[in-house]
Amino acid sequence: MILLTRKADFSAAHFYWNNAWSEEENARVFGKCANRQGHGHNYTLEVTVAGEIDPVSGFVVDLKQLKDIMEREVVSVYDHRHLNHEVPEFKAMVPTTENIAIAIWQRLADKIPNAKLHRVRVYEMPTLFADFYGEGV
């Protein structure tokens, strides 16, 4: 088995807010991330797939195809968008780095031909990232 990783970047705005809580509770838990005007990040996405090497092509997956899938399913939906307002999964889910990794997993899991999604890593900044391996969904 070979692991293959492809990166992509997207820039997006978000804020952290739980509608079930008071304004004070949101401010206490989420701090400056609760500013409802939003703020933004340059995110880096790393998608790792696992598979066997095709004896004819020598590929695990066709990288161009993987790039196109990531572009269609994730980057075109998230890039230069406000995650809370414009991306459906974050209507009911706080767009933390953890939840973004889970949401991207769900967008990609059954879309990759000939390989298995192994890991989704999302960097919110170089010093903070979340990994999701599909556990518990």
Added chain:
Amino acid sequence: MSAIAHLSRRYSFAASHRLHVDALSPEQNRATFGKCNNPFGHGHNYTAQVTFSGHVDSSTGMVTNLADLDAFSQRELLDVFDHANLNTLECFRDLTPTTENLCVELWRIFAEYPNAKLERIRVEETGNNSFDYFGEGTPAVYEE
């Protein structure tokens, strides 16, 4: 059951150290540690990368609140290790402050963080070398 995610955070600190073992002769120390045995010590810009796992809380979307983790790291890691001479710290009184031993020490510190499960400690001593420690035992999946 909610999903389980891994969260990693990187912290930088600058510190000096000297690799030296009292039980070895000066020649043996020089032969073992080379320029790292320089009696005056030398320093590095270290990066510690800590990885925690846990259920993603459905009300916060978080494995752990970063403000809590950052406050813990400030108190337990940065306030102690940043701009310090590692050889003078209590934990290295009888232990050579190699990056391997530093990894194990940071594991001991971050394992006490109460809000998530520690999975991995990575310490980068320079841009060209890094060390990973997963606690006792072998990690289920070893990868970058």
